[in-house]
Amino acid sequence: MPFTREINRLMFGMLALFALVAGAAAYWAVAGPDTILQRPDNPRRVQAEAEIRRGDIFDRDGIQLVTTALETTGSITRTYHYPAFASALGYSSLRYGVSGAEAAFNPLLRGDTTSLEFLPRFVDRLLHRAQVGSDVRLTFDLDLQQAVMSQMESHQGAVILLDVPSGQVLSMVSLPTYDPNTLDENWETLVKEPGNPFFNRALQGTYQPGAALQTPLMAAALLANYPVNTPFENARQELQVGNVNIQCAKDPARISLTLEEAYQFGCPYPFAELVKDLGIQTIQSAFNTFALENPPSLEGYIVSPPQASTQTPSSIVQTNDFVESALGQGSITVSPIEMAVIAAAILNDGNAPFPYTLLQVRTPQTERWESVQAGHTTLPMLTANSARQLQVMMEAGVSSGAANSAARIGLMIGGHVALAYVGESSQAWFIGFINMGSGRGAAIAVVLEDTSDVDLAAQIGGSILASANQYLNANPVTPQPTAGA
Amino acid sequence: MASSLDTFAIKRDGTPDTQRIERRLLLLAGLFLCVNSAGLMLVRGNIALSEWVHVGVWGVVALTGSALLQRYLPNRDPLLFPITMFLSGWGLIIIDRLAPAFAERQTIWLVISAAALVAVSVFPHLLRWLRQFRYVLLLLGILLLVGTIVLGTNPSGSLSAPQLWLGFGAIYFQPSEALKIILVAFLASYLAEQFPAIRSGILGNKSRGIPISPRVLGPIVLMWGICILILVWQRDLGTAILFFTIFVLLLYVASGSNLVLVSGLLLTVAAGIVAYRAFPVVRLRMDIWINPWPEADGRAFQIVQSLLAFAAGGTFGQGVAQGAPTYIPVVHSDFIFSALAEEWGLLGIISVIACIAVLVARGFRIAIQQERRSFLALLAVGLSLLIATQSFLIMAGVLKLVPLTGVTLPLLSYGGSSLLASFVIVGLLLRLSALEN
Numbered sequence: 068m069p070f071t072r073e074i075n076r077l078m079f080g081m082l083a084l085f086a087l088v089a090g091a092a093a094y095w096a097v098a099g100p101d102t103i104l105q106r107p108d109n110p111r112r113v114q115a116e117a118e119i120r121r122g123d124i125f126d127r128d129g130i131q132l133v134t135t136a137l138e139t140t141g142s143i144t145r146t147y148h149y150p151a152f153a154s155a156l157g158y159s160s161l162r163y164g165v166s167g168a169e170a171a172f173n174p175l176l177r178g179d180t181t182s183l184e185f186l187p188r189f190v191d192r193l194l195h196r197a198q199v200g201s202d203v204r205l206t207f208d209l210d211l212q213q214a215v216m217s218q219m220e221s222h223q224g225a226v227i228l229l230d231v232p233s234g235q236v237l238s239m240v241s242l243p244t245y246d247p248n249t250l251d252e253n254w255e256t257l258v259k260e261p262g263n264p265f266f267n268r269a270l271q272g273t274y275q276p277g278a279a280l281q282t283p284l285m286a287a288a289l290l291a292n293y294p295v296n297t298p299f300e301n302a303r304q305e306l307q308v309g310n311v312n313i314q315c316a317k318d319p320a321r322i323s324l325t326l327e328e329a330y331q332f333g334c335p336y337p338f339a340e341l342v343k344d345l346g347i348q349t350i351q352s353a354f355n356t357f358a359l360e361n362p363p364s365l366e367g368y369i370v371s372p373p374q375a376s377t378q379t380p381s382s383i384v385q386t387n388d389f390v391e392s393a394l395g396q397g398s399i400t401v402s403p404i405e406m407a408v409i410a411a412a413i414l415n416d417g418n419a420p421f422p423y424t425l426l427q428v429r430t431p432q433t434e435r436w437e438s439v440q441a442g443h444t445t446l447p448m449l450t451a452n453s454a455r456q457l458q459v460m461m462e463a464g465v466s467s468g469a470a471n472s473a474a475r476i477g478l479m480i481g482g483h484v485a486l487a488y489v490g491e492s493s494q495a496w497f498i499g500f501i502n503m504g505s506g507r508g509a510a511i512a513v514v515l516e517d518t519s520d521v522d523l524a525a526q527i528g529g530s531i532l533a534s535a536n537q538y539l540n541a542n543p544v545t546p547q548p549t550a551g552a
Numbered sequence: 553m554a555s556s557l558d559t560f561a562i563k564r565d566g567t568p569d570t571q572r573i574e575r576r577l578l579l580l581a582g583l584f585l586c587v588n589s590a591g592l593m594l595v596r597g598n599i600a601l602s603e604w605v606h607v608g609v610w611g612v613v614a615l616t617g618s619a620l621l622q623r624y625l626p627n628r629d630p631l632l633f634p635i636t637m638f639l640s641g642w643g644l645i646i647i648d649r650l651a652p653a654f655a656e657r658q659t660i661w662l663v664i665s666a667a668a669l670v671a672v673s674v675f676p677h678l679l680r681w682l683r684q685f686r687y688v689l690l691l692l693g694i695l696l697l698v699g700t701i702v703l704g705t706n707p708s709g710s711l712s713a714p715q716l717w718l719g720f721g722a723i724y725f726q727p728s729e730a731l732k733i734i735l736v737a738f739l740a741s742y743l744a745e746q747f748p749a750i751r752s753g754i755l756g757n758k759s760r761g762i763p764i765s766p767r768v769l770g771p772i773v774l775m776w777g778i779c780i781l782i783l784v785w786q787r788d789l790g791t792a793i794l795f796f797t798i799f800v801l802l803l804y805v806a807s808g809s810n811l812v813l814v815s816g817l818l819l820t821v822a823a824g825i826v827a828y829r830a831f832p833v834v835r836l837r838m839d840i841w842i843n844p845w846p847e848a849d850g851r852a853f854q855i856v857q858s859l860l861a862f863a864a865g866g867t868f869g870q871g872v873a874q875g876a877p878t879y880i881p882v883v884h885s886d887f888i889f890s891a892l893a894e895e896w897g898l899l900g901i902i903s904v905i906a907c908i909a910v911l912v913a914r915g916f917r918i919a920i921q922q923e924r925r926s927f928l929a930l931l932a933v934g935l936s937l938l939i940a941t942q943s944f945l946i947m948a949g950v951l952k953l954v955p956l957t958g959v960t961l962p963l964l965s966y967g968g969s970s971l972l973a974s975f976v977i978v979g980l981l982l983r984l985s986a987l988e989n
Contacts, residue, residue: 085943103859
């Protein structure tokens with residue numbers, strides 16, 4: 068048969084080509100998952116992410132702040148019901164990632180940490196069941212958050228409110244903010260906005276503290292048994308730092324002031340003398356005690372878009388002079404959460420609570436809320452005696468000092484107002500607390516970037532503390548169980 | 553008594569093994585299709601009898617076809633029909649999953665194609681007609697192809713897409729599919745007559761410097777050339793490559809000369825270079841074949857998504873309707889192999905390749921069995937090469953082994969003309985397998 072040889076050759080040739088195809092298919096099937104499937108432009112990854120049913124976020128009273136809904140079209144939408152919470156809760160976007168509480172609790176909300184036995188997990192994967200995340204209940208309170216937003220109006224700045232002694236964050240606001248529901252549509256505009264709405268000022272803000280550092284300075288003075296009642300002549304004189312003249316936060320209407328009185332009115336001169344008298348080492352030691360170099364913060368919250376700046380919008384005056392730094396007009400910077408923790412330490416007999424926001428978790432399997440153990444207890448910042456002395460000073464500052472706008476009838480509110488000079492502008496600070504007795508209360512830090520009106524900062528702080536008092540009386544905070552307790 | 557060489561008589565003494573083997577294979581195929589249909593139904597959440605129409609029609613076609621073949625071709629090859637039905641049924645499931653709107657048309661074409669398969673395999677004079685009227689048939693095929701230049705259309709309605717179909721109301725037919733078979737028959741019959749001269753021309757006339765006489769090859773080169781020109785005119789470059797390949801391989805079989813293969817390869821490279829410069833679509837396909845990754849979101853989107861589908865399928869696949877092959881444009885046609893990879897995995901891919909390889913190998917075996925009838929041998933070889941070459945081109949193309957050519961995967965891809973042509977090829981092979989040796 069004339070063609071047999073050629074036919075056989077063709078047959079084996081074709082079989083070899085088919086084997087080549089099978090080999091290529093095997094290559095992509097085996098090597099592909101670790102290589103090309105991880106490409107960012109793989110739409111299957113986006114689809115897999117889009118099919119995850121993120122858990123809902125609740126406030127401390129069980130009000131739904133963020134929900135996930137399965138539409139009739141099969142798509143999943145995430146809705147943020149209260150614009151007041153934008154800066155605290157952050158966003159979750161397929162295109163732009165996660166931030167805020169969405170980032171901090173991302174594994175929980177995605178369902179990555181849901182522990183399943185092998186068989187249920189295998190069945191879920193076999194049937195391509197959507198991954199369902201856990202719901203989280205946070206420490207924030209909707210009413211308090213809305214009260215803060217209302218008080219802040221359109222001012223640029225930050226407020227953070229902590230429960231004492233637990234450290235639960237009751238409210239956290241950073242302005243300007245944004246609407247996470249329209250994030251994708253407005254992204255390009257938002258990242259270019261001069262006010263940096265993605266920047267969480269309460270947590271990330273690196274502010275010139277100005278006279279806000281007088282609180283740790285006063286604590287250093289008390290610890291060193293410095294004579295706080297000795298008057299300083301011409302205590303309200305201005306001091307020059309660079310080309311800025313720093314002065315009292317409010318005019319005390321007296322020339323001679325004790326250190327305690329100077330504290331109540333935020334006057335810098337006596338504190339400059341204090342720094343010189345105590346020396347760098349003592350002051351530095353006091354600052355270390357207050358953890359100014361490594362302050363406590365909320366883990367996992369800070370995720371800024373790469374296009375947005377990570378710097379607090381205002382510029383900071385740099386100086387190598389330690390006195391100037393100690394007066395808050397140098398290289399030392401603080402954040403609102405840091406100052407709120409200091410205020411909480413003062414109210415809590417010198418022990419600073421570690422702030423946290425996660426109260427409970429509800430997994431899709433159990434449908435039951437489980438309390439989360441708090442990771443830390445407290446950080447000792449000053450002695451109980453020093454703390455109580457500072458409490459008295461701060462209460463006096465509210466009752467008759469520069470923080471008088473924070474005063475509310477029948478409430479024991481203590482606070483301190485401060486001016487920080489930033490370039491040609493200045494910022495207003497209020498840090499304070501409300502003492503509800505029996506070691507309970509709330510601590511607050513308010514910073515206003517666009518005004519030097521300390522009365523306004525105090526007024527905002529006082530109103531929020533009054534609201535917190537009302538809320539906490541009706542809803543006492545239950546301490547979280549701690550590890551090993 | 554007339555020689556069996558001239559009458560193409562079939563063997564009448566059929567063995568019971570043929571039908572038993574065929575029915576068992578069809579049963580297995582049917583079970584596979586039922587399981588996948590059930591899976592598709594569950595995923596869709598629509599538990600209704602209407603979800604079983606396509607598989608039901610397939611079952612009726614399979615049983616009827618098997619019964620008719622047993623009646624008229626009792627001694628046929630037992631593997632060809634079950635494999636054909638299995639692959640076409642699997643294609644039906646995939647099309648129903650990817651583009652349900654097209655599944656109904658594909659089912660109708662399945663019925664028509666199966667009827668054509670039976671008709672072709674049982675009609676007693678077809679083989680003789682293919683041989684006797686080769687010029688008439690080829691001319692008819694060419695005329696139909698020319699018809700697409702004047703009256704051609706595209707079922708999508710797009711005017712910028714190649715106008716390769718002739719439309720008759722709601723029915724579209726691609727003449728190049730019929731021309732494939734006609735050309736193979738033409739080449740087989742011509743080469744069957746001329747191969748002694750071709751072989752002696754190579755062996756006996758080397759002193760003339762021309763291994764193969766132009767006078768011998770002139771007519772087929774002419775006819776083949778006309779086909780190629782028309783296809784190139786119509787931008788059906790995939791089919792043009794297919795025709796060229798079949799021509800070279802059949803000539804190789806007939807001549808027994810390795811020079812034919814080498815020359816064919818060199819001509820292919822040369823044609824590729826010319827086409828790269830002359831045709832933007834060829835340039836595009838070559839560029840994205842060499843390196844698709846920089847343009848993964850643009851011109852190379854289709855091939856990149858195809859590779860992602862293979863990767864996503866892994867070894868065992870995502871499961872029917874559980875993957876995302878619809879990210880691949882035109883997945884139900886040219887890239888159905890990729891969709892199969894994503895949902896049935898490497899195991900599914902190897903199953904398909906194995907089935908096609910068995911189909912082709914059986915065709916070659918049939919050719920070898922026709923040892924004294926060169927026309928039938930060459931016809932069987934040519935038809936098998938059609939399936940093999942077309943399958944390889946598209947399978948290798950979607951895997952980036954070779955540039956994409958735009959041909960369909962026989963029996964699996966959506967396309968009535970392609971399905972019909974594939975079934976006719978198998979019908980012819982069945983007839984050839986049942987002939988007396």
